[in-house]
Amino acid sequence: MDTLSKSAPACDPGQRLTADVVVIGAGIIGASCAFALARAGLAVHLVERDAPARGTSGACEGNLVLWDRPTSADLHLAMWSHQRWAELAVELPAQTGIDIEYDRKGSLMIVRDEGDVAAAQVKCAWLAAEGVPLEWLDQAGVHAAEPDLAPDIALAVHFPADAQIEPRLATAALVSAARGLGARIHNHEAVLSIESSEAATMVQTVRHRITASWVVVAAGVWTPDVLRMLGVDLQVSARKGQIAIVAGAPIKVHHKVMEASYMTTVANDETELQVAAVVEATRAGSILMGSSRLLTHPNDRRVDLEVVNRIVAKGVSLFPGLASGKVVRSYAGVRPLSPDHSPIIGPLPMAPRVVLATGHEGGGVMMGAATGDLVACLIAGRAAPVPFEPYLPSRFFSH
Amino acid sequence: MPDLLIVGAGPAGLSATNKAGQLGLDCVVVDENTSAGGQYYRQPPVAWANDRPSDRLLRGRAKIERATAAATFRLGCAVYGIDAEHRIWLDQDGSVERVEPACVLLATGAYDRPVAFPGWTLPGVMSAGSAQALIKSQQVRPGARAVVAGSGPFLYVVALELLHAGVHVIEVIEAATVRSALPFLPDSMRYPARLAELVGYALPLLRAGVRIRRGAMISSAGGDQRLEEVRVRPVRSGANDPPLERVIDADLLCVGYGFAASTELAQLAGCTLAWDRGLQQNVPAYDEWQATSADGVFVAGEASGLGGAPVAECEGELAAIGVARHLGRISDAGAQRMAEPIRSRLRRLRRFASLLPRLFPAPPELAELARPETIVCRCQNVTFERALEAVTHAGATTLNEVKTTTRCGMGWCQGRICGGLLPSLLAQRAGTGFDPASGFTARNPVRPVQVSSLAAIGRVEPSDHGGPGPDHP
Ligand SMILES: Cc1cc2nc3c(=O)[nH]c(=O)nc-3n(C[C@H](O)[C@H](O)[C@H](O)COP(=O)(O)OP(=O)(O)OC[C@H]3O[C@@H](n4cnc5c(N)ncnc54)[C@H](O)[C@@H]3O)c2cc1C
Numbered sequence: 001m002d003t004l005s006k007s008a009p010a011c012d013p014g015q016r017l018t019a020d021v022v023v024i025g026a027g028i029i030g031a032s033c034a035f036a037l038a039r040a041g042l043a044v045h046l047v048e049r050d051a052p053a054r055g056t057s058g059a060c061e062g063n064l065v066l067w068d069r070p071t072s073a074d075l076h077l078a079m080w081s082h083q084r085w086a087e088l089a090v091e092l093p094a095q096t097g098i099d100i101e102y103d104r105k106g107s108l109m110i111v112r113d114e115g116d117v118a119a120a121q122v123k124c125a126w127l128a129a130e131g132v133p134l135e136w137l138d139q140a141g142v143h144a145a146e147p148d149l150a151p152d153i154a155l156a157v158h159f160p161a162d163a164q165i166e167p168r169l170a171t172a173a174l175v176s177a178a179r180g181l182g183a184r185i186h187n188h189e190a191v192l193s194i195e196s197s198e199a200a201t202m203v204q205t206v207r208h209r210i211t212a213s214w215v216v217v218a219a220g221v222w223t224p225d226v227l228r229m230l231g232v233d234l235q236v237s238a239r240k241g242q243i244a245i246v247a248g249a250p251i252k253v254h255h256k257v258m259e260a261s262y263m264t265t266v267a268n269d270e271t272e273l274q275v276a277a278v279v280e281a282t283r284a285g286s287i288l289m290g291s292s293r294l295l296t297h298p299n300d301r302r303v304d305l306e307v308v309n310r311i312v313a314k315g316v317s318l319f320p321g322l323a324s325g326k327v328v329r330s331y332a333g334v335r336p337l338s339p340d341h342s343p344i345i346g347p348l349p350m351a352p353r354v355v356l357a358t359g360h361e362g363g364g365v366m367m368g369a370a371t372g373d374l375v376a377c378l379i380a381g382r383a384a385p386v387p388f389e390p391y392l393p394s395r396f397f398s399h
Numbered sequence: 400m401p402d403l404l405i406v407g408a409g410p411a412g413l414s415a416t417n418k419a420g421q422l423g424l425d426c427v428v429v430d431e432n433t434s435a436g437g438q439y440y441r442q443p444p445v446a447w448a449n450d451r452p453s454d455r456l457l458r459g460r461a462k463i464e465r466a467t468a469a470a471t472f473r474l475g476c477a478v479y480g481i482d483a484e485h486r487i488w489l490d491q492d493g494s495v496e497r498v499e500p501a502c503v504l505l506a507t508g509a510y511d512r513p514v515a516f517p518g519w520t521l522p523g524v525m526s527a528g529s530a531q532a533l534i535k536s537q538q539v540r541p542g543a544r545a546v547v548a549g550s551g552p553f554l555y556v557v558a559l560e561l562l563h564a565g566v567h568v569i570e571v572i573e574a575a576t577v578r579s580a581l582p583f584l585p586d587s588m589r590y591p592a593r594l595a596e597l598v599g600y601a602l603p604l605l606r607a608g609v610r611i612r613r614g615a616m617i618s619s620a621g622g623d624q625r626l627e628e629v630r631v632r633p634v635r636s637g638a639n640d641p642p643l644e645r646v647i648d649a650d651l652l653c654v655g656y657g658f659a660a661s662t663e664l665a666q667l668a669g670c671t672l673a674w675d676r677g678l679q680q681n682v683p684a685y686d687e688w689q690a691t692s693a694d695g696v697f698v699a700g701e702a703s704g705l706g707g708a709p710v711a712e713c714e715g716e717l718a719a720i721g722v723a724r725h726l727g728r729i730s731d732a733g734a735q736r737m738a739e740p741i742r743s744r745l746r747r748l749r750r751f752a753s754l755l756p757r758l759f760p761a762p763p764e765l766a767e768l769a770r771p772e773t774i775v776c777r778c779q780n781v782t783f784e785r786a787l788e789a790v791t792h793a794g795a796t797t798l799n800e801v802k803t804t805t806r807c808g809m810g811w812c813q814g815r816i817c818g819g820l821l822p823s824l825l826a827q828r829a830g831t832g833f834d835p836a837s838g839f840t841a842r843n844p845v846r847p848v849q850v851s852s853l854a855a856i857g858r859v860e861p862s863d864h865g866g867p868g869p870d871h872p
């Protein structure tokens with residue numbers, strides 16, 4: 001591992017290296033790409049300016065939930081990813097010794113407002129037609145599933161296949177597995193510039209000059225900064241989300257429990273603060289409460305305590321017993337949001353050896369496993385279980 | 400909103416309050432303790448009031464009385480958050496509120512630096528400061544047979560307090576030796592009064608038959624369910640021999656190998672930090688007026704470096720003058736005139752204070768004690784082995800990276816305990832690569848806060864937050 005020094009003189013291009021692929025960014029997306037590419041037999045260098053999962057992937061939850069996906073294209077990628085995570089939950093610990101804490105706990109969509117019922121029905125009909133297992137729960141069913149929910153909640157949808165992983169550990173396991181397959185990991189090594197031609201690309205980091213056939217840009221909300229190195233302008237916005245962690249509340253939360261309005265906050269373009277209740281328990285016994293969405297700048301990881309108040313109020317309305325617990329911590333992360341809310345995966349039209357993998361907003365963990373595979377298929381020239389077209393960056397560039 | 404909010408009613412905060420009162424500043428003081436005084440002037444609960452209060456207690460009481468007349472005091476009130484615009488969130492018995500004072504003084508003091516050794520999480524093992532707090536504020540006798548281990552004058556203070564509380568103090572295990580202190584003795588001799596104070600702590604202990612061992616340190620603690628025996632060893636051992644251990648039967652072990660400054664609020668307020676050699680940690684940097692790099696944020700006392708109560712008091716006064724000057728209540732020349740005598744006292748006091756960590760250094764050998772199975776994060780039950788692996792296998796170079804894969808620092812104490820012990824431990828045990836100056840990123844809230852209190856103010860009337868619906872179907 002390269003952890004020699006955190007900086008090198010800017011004038012010294014450093015050691016020259018060659019690779020098949022350089023992956024920029026070791027969040028869940030870059031780690032998954034590095035792993036899938038290494039498994040495809042390619043020589044991979046994973047370059048991260050900090051350390052794995054120190055960006056958004058270290059400040060999120062690990063829900064593998066299908067029903068909040070806004071479009072068919074997202075859903076198909078998510079369903080493939082769902083299946084891949086179930087496989088990786090076995091493979092990764094065997095290869096790396098890291099338990100990614102996969103738990104198929106199922107999720108509940110709480111339909112509380114009259115106004116949400118019709119939308120939920122339409123959504124569920126669509127999901128069922130797409131092959132997502134679900135069942136409607138009446139008042140008795142809801143409270144059998146989650147006895148500590150507010151008594152007035154009378155309608156919910158149960159998604160038994162939904163699961164959860166620990167995203168930090170999953171990122172660490174993917175990086176470790178990639179390394180086991182021969183990938184080189186460069187931590188604390190920022191990318192400073194990129195040059196791209198028809199035949200090859202060159203990535204200049206603070207320590208190395210790496211020549212490669214391909215570059216994968218998985219830099220999350222910082223992707224626009226990296227693309228600017230190539231003179232390319234593409235919008236990836238930063239949507240901040242906060243989580244509040246509660247200890248000492250005398251309740252049990254068995255599923256991942258979310259308000260139906262969560263779907264709306266994911267899908268819309270609101271610039272003001274939006275809050276929808278998301279409540280889940282962790283293995284360690286504490287309870288996580290989300291979620292918030294607010295457009296901000298990429299480096300804004302600051303916890304706003306006023307937002308915590310809003311999140312907590314929503315959470316308590318679902319689980320009144322939370323009221324007697326204490327908020328012991330809070331953290332914030334920034335979701336990479338593409339202009340049309342769907343991930344951006346594929347080559348840049350103006351620099352076809354530069355492949356993007358970003359824009360997953362609130363579903364990067366969910367869609368992360370398949371995103372790596374999709375990128376490997378693209379680069380290796382193989383077919384994938386989903387079509388490439390809906391994700392291609394070309395949709396944002398008029399010809 | 401007040402001119403000045405002072406966080407912490409210890410020596411620094413109280414001196415600042417009194418000076419601020421003289422300067423006519425409108426000032427609010429908050430402290431999460433239910434009585435003012437901080438560590439040094441810790442007051443017993445009124446109901447327990449001593450028959451024969453000590454001189455220090457009386458001085459403290461007078462100081463508190465003066466301060467109470469000069470400002471609004473809010474005791475039992477924790478600052479649980481602050482941001483770069485110095486909006487400050489207060490929690491008074493579950494009632495939360497946000498204040499936006501013109502200036503803020505962080506006088507949050509320090510806490511005992513934790514050390515991980517086998518058995519340190521057993522009931523009966525506690526920091527010297529916790530033992531002191533139990534005796535002084537709660538008038539509880541923390542044990543019957545005590546060993547006090549650590550380095551520095553604070554050990555003798557606590558040993559003496561234990562003795563007065565009726566605890567049988569068996570031994571004081573002091574890491575420093577006369578030999579290790581020798582190079583600094585000539586300098587120390589220039590402060591006869593302070594040295595006499597140190598000796599004044601040790602003499603009654605010796606008279607009471609307490610053994611004082613120098614050049615020794617804690618090795619491990621053992622017992623079934625709770626502390627039964629303490630193992631001690633020489634600080635330095637022969638090149639390859641395992642150190643010779645001695646076993647002492649005890650039900651109380653008080654550990655005090657130095658302090659760590661409380662800097663979370665300063666970090667969150669956006670203050671630039673600088674490395675402090677004495678504390679071996681990053682603390683807020685400040686100028687000649689105790690002003691930090693964050694506009695309107697001042698710092699005084701142990702929160703920004705070791706010094707002891709007299710230093711904290713001078714810094715508190717300077718900070719109050721600095722605030723008045725900052726707010727334009729006094730002229731720069733006036734402020735300089737007022738500050739000059741305080742500064743010259745402070746210079747002398749700081750020179751002595753800087754000798755203390757050299758006379759009584761925390762021995763680097765403490766890092767030898769943790770075994771693979773020793774817990775390093777109590778809240779999340781993380782072993783030393785797991786934290787070490789994060790460095791040696793996964794290549795972590797900072798504490799935040801260790802947190803990413805181990806959950807260290809994600810528990811109830813918000814990383815105050817493992818954040819205090821891990822940096823030096825990992826830097827020494829993991830070999831090169833780990834940054835001993837790294838710490839956890841501070842995050843609001845810095846204190847646990849009741850969910851119902853937050854929910855009460857977070858509730859908003861349901862509004863039609865339309866926005867376009869899902870684009871499919
Ligand atoms: C509060 C919250 C909760 C969430 N919950 C969920 C959930 O339950 N399920 C789910 O699926 N998703 C969830 N998400 C979304 C998910 O976290 C993101 O979609 C995902 O982490 C994005 O991963 P990434 O790899 O694209 O970005 P990141 O993890 O940010 O990785 C990008 C990396 O690129 C590096 N980088 C940037 N510039 C450079 C450079 N010049 N040189 C080298 N390296 C560089 C960065 O340091 C960073 O490590 C949540 C998000 C938030 C904020």
Ligand SMILES: Cc1cc2nc3c(=O)[nH]c(=O)nc-3n(C[C@H](O)[C@H](O)[C@H](O)COP(=O)(O)OP(=O)(O)OC[C@H]3O[C@@H](n4cnc5c(N)ncnc54)[C@H](O)[C@@H]3O)c2cc1C
Nearest residue numbers: 407409410411431437438439478507508528700701707708
């Ligand atoms: C455990 C301990 C015991 C000590 N005992 C002695 C001793 O016996 N003799 C001696 O000479 N020196 C002692 N010291 C050294 C002593 O700290 C200094 O000499 C002196 O008390 C420093 O004064 P201060 O005002 O900077 O901080 P402190 O006296 O520590 O006062 C800080 C105050 O800030 C409050 N505070 C902190 N954070 C918050 C928050 N977020 N919200 C609200 N309030 C907050 C605390 O409750 C505390 O009252 C001790 C130090 C420690 C850590």
